[in-house]
Amino acid sequence: MAGHPFEQFLEVFVPKVAGKSRQLNKAVWILETTGSADAADLKAELDAEVRLFYNDRETYKKLLQWDQDPSLKDPLLKRQLNILIRSFKQNMISPELLQEIVQKEAALAGVYANFRPQVDGQSISENEILEILKKENDPARRQKIWEASKQIGGLLAPQILELVRLRNRAAHEMGYTDFFQMQLELQEVDGAWLKKVFDELAHRSDAAYSQMIDEIEEKQSKSFNVSKKDLGPWAWTDPFGQEDPLDRTDLDSLVEGVDICAASRSFYQNMGLDVQPILHRSDMLERPGKNQHAFCINIDRENDVRTLNNVQSSIRWMETVLHELGHAVYDLGFDPKLPWLLREPPHTMPTEAMALMAGRQAYRYEPLRSLVGHSEKKEPLLKKADESLRRRQLIFSRWVLVVTFFESELYRDPEQDLNGLWWRAVEKYQKIRTPAGREGKNDWAAKYHIGLAPVYYFSYLLGEMFASVIEETLIKQTGSAGLNSEKAGEFLQKKLFYPGNRMAWSELVQHVAGQPLSPDAWISQFGEK
Numbered sequence: 300m301a302g303h304p305f306e307q308f309l310e311v312f313v314p315k316v317a318g319k320s321r322q323l324n325k326a327v328w329i330l331e332t333t334g335s336a337d338a339a340d341l342k343a344e345l346d347a348e349v350r351l352f353y354n355d356r357e358t359y360k361k362l363l364q365w366d367q368d369p370s371l372k373d374p375l376l377k378r379q380l381n382i383l384i385r386s387f388k389q390n391m392i393s394p395e396l397l398q399e400i401v402q403k404e405a406a407l408a409g410v411y412a413n414f415r416p417q418v419d420g421q422s423i424s425e426n427e428i429l430e431i432l433k434k435e436n437d438p439a440r441r442q443k444i445w446e447a448s449k450q451i452g453g454l455l456a457p458q459i460l461e462l463v464r465l466r467n468r469a470a471h472e473m474g475y476t477d478f479f480q481m482q483l484e485l486q487e488v489d490g491a492w493l494k495k496v497f498d499e500l501a502h503r504s505d506a507a508y509s510q511m512i513d514e515i516e517e518k519q520s521k522s523f524n525v526s527k528k529d530l531g532p533w534a535w536t537d538p539f540g541q542e543d544p545l546d547r548t549d550l551d552s553l554v555e556g557v558d559i560c561a562a563s564r565s566f567y568q569n570m571g572l573d574v575q576p577i578l579h580r581s582d583m584l585e586r587p588g589k590n591q592h593a594f595c596i597n598i599d600r601e602n603d604v605r606t607l608n609n610v611q612s613s614i615r616w617m618e619t620v621l622h623e624l625g626h627a628v629y630d631l632g633f634d635p636k637l638p639w640l641l642r643e644p645p646h647t648m649p650t651e652a653m654a655l656m657a658g659r660q661a662y663r664y665e666p667l668r669s670l671v672g673h674s675e676k677k678e679p680l681l682k683k684a685d686e687s688l689r690r691r692q693l694i695f696s697r698w699v700l701v702v703t704f705f706e707s708e709l710y711r712d713p714e715q716d717l718n719g720l721w722w723r724a725v726e727k728y729q730k731i732r733t734p735a736g737r738e739g740k741n742d743w744a745a746k747y748h749i750g751l752a753p754v755y756y757f758s759y760l761l762g763e764m765f766a767s768v769i770e771e772t773l774i775k776q777t778g779s780a781g782l783n784s785e786k787a788g789e790f791l792q793k794k795l796f797y798p799g800n801r802m803a804w805s806e807l808v809q810h811v812a813g814q815p816l817s818p819d820a821w822i823s824q825f826g827e828k
């Protein structure tokens with residue numbers, strides 16, 4: 300038996316949590332690949348059981364005591380203690396309140412999954428909306444479809460607002476000013492730092508973004524034959540203006556006839572990483588009942604890492620497969636000697652950085668050329684893809700700024716005019732004009748993440764920033780920002796993946812790049828005029 304009481308606690312606690320988590324992850328996998336109702340029940344049961352492990356007030360008290368014990372010195376033990384304290388802390392709110400939040404979230408998720416907006420008495424799916432926004436040239440019809448995409452906001456705003464108040468009540472119980480600040484702190488993110496860094500990024504890339512949006516509006520104006528000031532947010536190819544609206548269908552012809560899985564496999568092979576075992580466990584093709592999006596799941600923190608995709612012949616899916624495999628190679632790269640609790644990334648930010656960096660390669664000229672093959676006909680499209688990467692980065696960064704700013708304000712004061720706040724943020728960051736007739740609407744509530752994945756979006760932009768830092772570091776280490784060398788693979792393996800959660804994410808950035816996270820690298824790649 301080990302020495303310190305905390306070590307004895309770990310010997311009992313960890314195998315129980317590890318076993319139950321593995322079962323939960325398998326239930327998730329069955330649910331997402333089949334849509335089975337039994338799997339959904341099982342998942343909910345196992346979810347509650349895992350949560351119970353982190354719910355015990357007596358254990359939490361003991362953890363806090365051990366945290367004060369000077370005889371506990373081992374850094375790996377201290378890090379495990381830190382992780383446990385943060386996991387327990389979010390479950391220490393009163394059981395009735397926790398129960399109410401869980402129920403309200405489940406109800407909200409149900410509405411999101413089943414709601415279909417109505418257009419002329421017909422219901423219409425999310426994919427149909429996207430298809431129309433991609434192809435329709437009649438501005439009046441575009442406006443109608445865009446407005447339909449916001450219907451869910453009006454329906455759900457009161458429920459989301461109730462949840463926001465409950466989450467804030469939980470945060471107050473725990474001694475935080477609001478839920479946004481609590482979440483950041485539990486994720487080891489300094490709220491003041493985050494605000495400063497995002498303000499800086501917004502400011503420094505403002506001229507570049509303005510110039511780009513001018514070009515985009517120029518093209519939209521011509522396509523739809525309306526003046527710039529009358530374009531409206533429905534001129535974009537998605538309901539939120541979060542994606543690059545230019546050249547979309549055009550670029551897809553690059554991957555025509557390309558085996559996306561095989562291309563991704565050889566991409567990672569060039570880094571010395573064999574992803575065949577991951578692909579073997581993964582679920583790659585569309586099927587009825589299956590989750591329509593994409594994700595990566597680490598089933599057991601050993602070797603069972605899988606990805607779910609719905610591969611179609613598009614550049615978007617090329618990017619997505621590379622992205623999810625990026626998460627997967629990260630999860631398989633932890634130091635195998637690390638204890639179970641530390642075999643995870645310290646935050647979603649660094650694993651997103653790896654995945655986003657891999658996804659970028661689906662647009663960069665050189666790597667894309669080796670992914671899809673080269674021909675005379677492809678040459679101009681390869682160049683177009685490369686140009687689109689900068690646009691994509693600028694556009695997505697602005698969207699993250701909107702969501703993050705809105706969320707911080709939403710939780711600071713949920714009783715303010717939220718729709719006004721939303722459109723002010725859209726105008727400020729995305730520079731998209733508020734269309735007439737949105738007064739009294741709840742357009743902010745149409746975005747899934749606001750209700751159901753709160754205080755998460757910011758990690759994408761920090762991930763992009765870190766991805767740029769890593770690319771800059773790779774140039775110093777290997778002479779190329781590209782990922783297509785064993786040297787690049789070794790560097791990532793050793794510096795980024797191997798430490799797992801033995802240190803906080805900010806220390807990991809320092810460990811990889813020798814400097815703290817800043818927007819400098821991202822700005823010099825994408826944010827200058």
Ligand SMILES: [Zn+2]
Pocket residue numbers: 622626651654
């Ligand atoms: Zn991801």
